[in-house]
Amino acid sequence: MPMSAGYIPFRPNPSKPHYKPPPGAVDAHCHVFGPEAKFPYAPERKYTPCDAPKEKLFALRDFLGFEKNVIVQASCHSKDNRAMVDALETSNNKAKGVAFVGEEVTDAELKAMHRAGVKGVRFNFVRRLVDFTPRDVLERIAGRVAPLGWHIVVYFEMPDLPDLEPFFTSLPTTVVVDHMGTPDVKKGVDHPENQRFHRLMAEHENFWVKVTCPERMTVAGPPYDDVAPFARTLVESFPDRVLWGTDWPHPNMKKEAPDDGVLVDRIPVIAPTPALQQKLLIDNPMRLYWA
Numbered sequence: 001m002p003m004s005a006g007y008i009p010f011r012p013n014p015s016k017p018h019y020k021p022p023p024g025a026v027d028a029h030c031h032v033f034g035p036e037a038k039f040p041y042a043p044e045r046k047y048t049p050c051d052a053p054k055e056k057l058f059a060l061r062d063f064l065g066f067e068k069n070v071i072v073q074a075s076c077h078s079k080d081n082r083a084m085v086d087a088l089e090t091s092n093n094k095a096k097g098v099a100f101v102g103e104e105v106t107d108a109e110l111k112a113m114h115r116a117g118v119k120g121v122r123f124n125f126v127r128r129l130v131d132f133t134p135r136d137v138l139e140r141i142a143g144r145v146a147p148l149g150w151h152i153v154v155y156f157e158m159p160d161l162p163d164l165e166p167f168f169t170s171l172p173t174t175v176v177v178d179h180m181g182t183p184d185v186k187k188g189v190d191h192p193e194n195q196r197f198h199r200l201m202a203e204h205e206n207f208w209v210k211v212t213c214p215e216r217m218t219v220a221g222p223p224y225d226d227v228a229p230f231a232r233t234l235v236e237s238f239p240d241r242v243l244w245g246t247d248w249p250h251p252n253m254k255k256e257a258p259d260d261g262v263l264v265d266r267i268p269v270i271a272p273t274p275a276l277q278q279k280l281l282i283d284n285p286m287r288l289y290w291a
């Protein structure tokens with residue numbers, strides 16, 4: 001049974017960031033939810049979000065100073081990708097997408113999503129969000145999306161990395177890790193758990209990482225100074241394989257929704273030079289999603 005609507009809604013009036021993204025900047029991790037009356041939430045969802053329709057996402061994009069979005073299918077819509085695809089199709093080529101599919105998806109459906117601007121699928125291993133999918137099923141999905149040139153986004157919790165790593169490194173596509181691999185910030189950047197993730201990135205050139213969601217990992221709270229060293233080390237070590245995004249509308253937050261303006265103002269802290277910002281916000285997402 002789905003949980004009742006115990007959500008923390010996104011902030012309707014985020015602050016205007018002081019940092020001005022360079023022209024053409026991409027918010028490469030965000031979602032659209034509903035509206036429920038048109039695009040109902042999945043019966044198997046583990047949380048019920050507030051409606052966060054495409055019009056609100058596009059208005060936020062403009063307000064924050066971004067030009068484009070990458071819209072990632074979240075678990076509350078499960079395998080019904082219609083809200084995300086509808087947003088892509090009406091975005092004027094300013095949005096690309098990442099879908100969530102099962103192996104029952106047909107080749108015609110994959111091709112239609114491809115035409116709409118979908119560039120990848122997400123494999124979610126976070127137990128509180130999704131039910132288990134056998135690895136052989138995921139392998140077959142990977143084999144079917146690879147010829148389309150799609151990548152695979154993986155969302156997992158860092159303690160599960162040792163178990164998942166052999167599977168991840170066997171994938172035939174570019175692999176994009178969500179939210180820095182969700183490190184435990186109390187343990188520090190140099191902790192073996194986080195170093196293992198860095199090694200994975202260093203040894204596998206097909207791995208990319210999103211330096212997103214400090215609000216999900218912070219102990220200190222805004223402005224997330226305790227998370228910044230994790231993001232900055234990744235940006236400086238792998239400048240050509242990092243992506244940044246808001247994670248708007250911040251689904252499933254337990255205490256408070258972050259201020260999107262504050263999140264944007266972290267960009268020059270984690271990517272301290274104009275050259276790093278250009279790669280993080282423009283060159284990298286354009287190569288992965290608009291090439």
Ligand code: 0GY
Pocket residue numbers: 073074075076124129178216247250251252253
């Ligand atoms: C996120 C984070 C979360 C939710 C989802 O698919 C999802 O429902 O991604 C979360 O609760 O950690 O990536 O936006």
